Amino acid sequence: MTVQQKTKKARTDTAEATASAPVNIAVIKYWGKRSEALMLPTNSSLSLTLDQDQLQSKTSVRVIADSESEDARLWLNGKEEKITGRVRNLVATMRKLRADLEAKDSSLPSLANKALHMASINNFPTAAGLASSASGLACLAVAIDAALQLNLPRPQVSALARLGSGSACRSLFGGFVAWDMGSKPDGSDSVARQVASETHWPEMCALILVASATQKEMPSTAGMQTTVETSPLLQHRISAVVPERMQSIEKAIQARDFDSFAEITMRDSNQFHAVCLDTFPPIFYLNHVSHRVISLITKYNEVKSKENGRKYTVAYTFDAGPNAVLYLLKDDVAEVLRLVNAFFPHNVAAGAASDEYYGMAKQFVHAPADKVKAEKDLETEVLKGVKHFEEKGGLKRIIYTTIGDGPRILGTGSNGREVSLFKEDGFPKEL
Amino acid sequence: MTVQQKTKKARTDTAEATASAPVNIAVIKYWGKRSEALMLPTNSSLSLTLDQDQLQSKTSVRVIADSESEDARLWLNGKEEKITGRVRNLVATMRKLRADLEAKDSSLPSLANKALHMASINNFPTAAGLASSASGLACLAVAIDAALQLNLPRPQVSALARLGSGSACRSLFGGFVAWDMGSKPDGSDSVARQVASETHWPEMCALILVASATQKEMPSTAGMQTTVETSPLLQHRISAVVPERMQSIEKAIQARDFDSFAEITMRDSNQFHAVCLDTFPPIFYLNHVSHRVISLITKYNEVKSKENGRKYTVAYTFDAGPNAVLYLLKDDVAEVLRLVNAFFPHNVAAGAASDEYYGMAKQFVHAPADKVKAEKDLETEVLKGVKHFEEKGGLKRIIYTTIGDGPRILGTGSNGREVSLFKEDGFPKEL
Known part of the structure; x- marks a missing residue:
């Protein structure tokens, strides 16, 4: 035609x-x-x-x-x-x-x-x-x-x-x-x-930390089929690792067992990026902002567990890119958000720009003063552990959402x- | 006492x-x-x-x-x-x-x-x-x-x-x-x-690209025993991958087969860093400078193979840190060094500072003019492929050495x- x-x-x-x-x-x-x-x-x-x-x-x-x-x-x-x-x-x-x-x-x-x-x-x-x-x-x-x-x-x-x-x-x-x-x-x-x-575990929610593109990245040349063709480790992941993890995480979800859910989630994200690296030529999706988010969450979970007795309070996962998706329970959002802000100070002024940066997450930014005091101490301990590299503009925006x-x-x-x-x-x- | x-x-x-x-x-x-x-x-x-x-x-x-x-x-x-x-x-x-x-x-x-x-x-x-x-x-x-x-x-x-x-x-x-x-x-x-x-393969030499510490790195919290304890992929590497690679690379060395030597070397470096990433919590040694070296060498090998018919001209390997060790044959050192300099312009003036930056590698920096012309074209093609991110000061020094x-x-x-x-x-x- x-x-x-x-x-x-x-x-x-x-x-x-x-x-x-x-x-x-x-x-x-x-x-x-x-x-x-x-x-x-x-x-x-x-x-x-x-x-x-x-x-x-x-x-x-x-x-x-x-x-x-x-x-x-x-x-x-x-x-x-x-x-x-x-x-x-x-x-x-x-x-x-x-x-x-x-x-x-x-x-x-x-x-x-x-x-x-x-x-x-x-x-x-x-x-x-x-x-x-x-x-x-x-x-x-x-x-x-x-x-x-x-x-x-x-x-x-x-x-x-x-x-x-x-x-x-x-x-x-x-x-x-x-x-x-x-x-x-x-x-x-x-x-x-x-x-x-979606009503099974109503406390579950997500914070998406969108990494800034200030860090110039090399293009990833290849996709998943290159991994299938070249990674010796992928075959082991497929046959020996994933089947067991699928069973375990389904059980964790049914039981609303956040510790198990979080550990499997983080390990599987790590392993996905590991097989990308085992690809030839290798594929990199995580950048230095991603690395820092992982270190921050690892340290936070460790410090926080002394307070709340839970092994993990936040789970990170990364898809084919540098942005972190954090799964966590609603009660912990405000504290985690403050910690993220301390680690990645955002360079937007209050008002409209801030709305754009935070979106729905903004409701958690201003917590009661007594709560802030307690969290401040924890924050200090966490940041001491991972060192406080000020990374102004490391994040472009934060998205808060639920299931x-x-x-x-x-x-x-x-x-x-x-x-x-x-x-x-x-x-x-x-x- | x-x-x-x-x-x-x-x-x-x-x-x-x-x-x-x-x-x-x-x-x-x-x-x-x-x-x-x-x-x-x-x-x-x-x-x-x-x-x-x-x-x-x-x-x-x-x-x-x-x-x-x-x-x-x-x-x-x-x-x-x-x-x-x-x-x-x-x-x-x-x-x-x-x-x-x-x-x-x-x-x-x-x-x-x-x-x-x-x-x-x-x-x-x-x-x-x-x-x-x-x-x-x-x-x-x-x-x-x-x-x-x-x-x-x-x-x-x-x-x-x-x-x-x-x-x-x-x-x-x-x-x-x-x-x-x-x-x-x-x-x-x-x-x-x-x-x-050491006399078996006299053409073999090494360029060590020492990454600058300008990129603030998170400390890696754990070492190899954490990998042994937590990485499901390491077990597969140990039992199924390394034994075969040991045999193949010994054969490649005996036969002075650089293509096989290079491919196994690069794949094994990638896999080592993959199991570090599969560790829980994960270990990162490669930084963005390392990623760029890998991309640059990958592209160079691809472009160069059309000229010299060899699959690989340079092999990279990374130990527990961001520095690249490049194994290559002596005839290719000058060209690779010029490419590295184009990609990572070094910010030292000529003279003493340059001596410190280059050390023994300096002998390769000034090549005959006709050779430079031919290499210039290749360089343009390689850099077009990976994009030319000027990364001034990405490297702290370059070490040239032999076996x-x-x-x-x-x-x-x-x-x-x-x-x-x-x-x-x-x-x-x-x-």
């Missing part, structure tokens, strides 16, 4: 759905595929779904019913993007499911072979350094499912989201989510499953007008 | 020896002991002995024959130090060997139970960030052997040096040296052995007066 056809006005009286989906941050890391085509992982993984009121992807999908074309078009944050092979695969697979339905029941509206417009936005800045592919692809799968009126069960939508981005399959559920690697060659048993809901629910359908058809990312004409609204 | 007795003048007409010993830098890393008491490693290792004309420890040992005391005293770089348990163990074991000799032959001079003065210096600044324990303890064992007139075979002196510092056992030989882990409970088969002499011989006895008894670190009175000369 011609460019002119592509840009002609799309009609509006047609199938559409808008959905939102959450970010998830793994505590048992997914790194390595045994099948690129089916996006099947070399090991199981487990993540916590973060509250989508803080961090979310939002996607509208519209079937351009009167179109002769079968084109699929995609806009990310308002800008049209070329559709990658993986997204094309996801779209084709879901259209085929729709075509099968239509073939069985001729009374169904014809949606399978029509042009498809997809628009997606994230409510968090790309600059936050958070992977948006998991929430984005989960959201896309949910929105296509609704727009094409497939009404698939969530586990099946999860398996479809996996085709777009492996870890997206975990964003289909709220709370604590395992992705079982499965063993069948067709991948049908490689699906995500909710281990515990949240799975994808939401925000609106469909004419009931979704207000939430839709599309204008009447089927093209994205201005952002 | 009293302080007064300890400081009384020691007599000079007695047994003394002065020795020097080289630094060694491993390409298959030693990390972890299966016995602390016997200093037995969890895996075999292999190192290259560096030329002691550049980097050496020098040690004088004197038996204070007319002393009533059995005190052993130690001066490091002119300053008296408390003798650690390991050195005490080494001294006691060697005195016991002497006592056994004396018990069998009463005509031998009585040296076993006399006061022992030991003085050791390094000809490289501690600030160079090079481990001096291997060369220092190797030198001590050699000097005690000579001073006590034990005349032990080198492998036995190597086993004794091991008691002082594991990797010291490898500094007892020149060239390419394996430390076989052994299997006997008493450690008698855990000894170093020369794989190839060298094992410990030397510099003098004994009255023939060693001139080289001795002691004055006539048996106390250290001023430095």
